[in-house]
Amino acid sequence: MIPAEFEYVRASSVDEAVSALGASEDAKILAGGHSLLPLMKLRLSYPETLVDIGRVDEMTGVRMDGDRVVIGAATTHYDVMTNQTVKDNCGVIAEVTGHVGDPQVRHRGTHGGSLAHGDAASDMPGMALALGAEFTIHGPGGRRTVPASEFFVDYLMTAVDEDEVLVEVSWPSLANGTRWNYQKFQHTSQGWAIVGALAVVSANGSITDAKIGLTNMGSVPVRATSVESALTGVASDDTAGIAAACASAGEGTTPPEDLHGDGAFRQHLAGVLTKRAVTAALG
Structure with a gap:
């Protein structure tokens, strides 16, 4: 066409x-x-x-700014997932980026483009919300920084106005010992997520901190804060306790309904995938 x-x-x-x-x-x-x-x-x-904007040098590359990893919006997915600074300081970004599309998409598609598109079915937004990413946006009035909690406005709508450009995304470094896993249920290989669940956890015999981001469970990405609270203090080897904490991951969400599944199916999947992600992250 x-x-x-x-x-x-x-x-x-x-x-x-x-x-x-x-x-x-x-x-x-x-x-x-x-x-x-x-x-x-x-x-x-x-x-x-x-x-x-493919040749705007200031919008490409990875650098450290204090304890945060800053990724230029025009940096390709491939460059992000293979960058050693990303792997050393916030390796979960490299793992989730590896789930985006196929090799052709990852070599051409960009870090900021995926996030600025604002599709809750894509892999990156849920991670941005869970980790507390920050977005630097440049417009006629200068630059401003928007937290992930305010960046995703509605389906395919973000805080980037029509006359603005997303310049870079800032991610927090993860403490030593932090573990993560991303579970993605999809209809076809390398396709969009029907449901996805990201778990980023810290544990020392029991879970001391948990961050849970859900993919395609609403018009915007979802952070399962109730699950995060329920997981805190649960023993790392308490499979029943982890399952009970994760079962409610889909509660209160408004997932889409289509030929791949209705809302109830997706809410059930959210609990199943969250449990799998937490369990895999804990090893």
């Missing part, structure tokens, strides 16, 4: 990208293009201008 006619601007800086967005009544950022271009080919999206 052929997209509608559009103007193309290749930005060389963040300021240039913001300026190009402001100069058009309907402009979109182009990075990896795996979400935008299929919509354009189907004529479900027809922006008059595409602003390509």
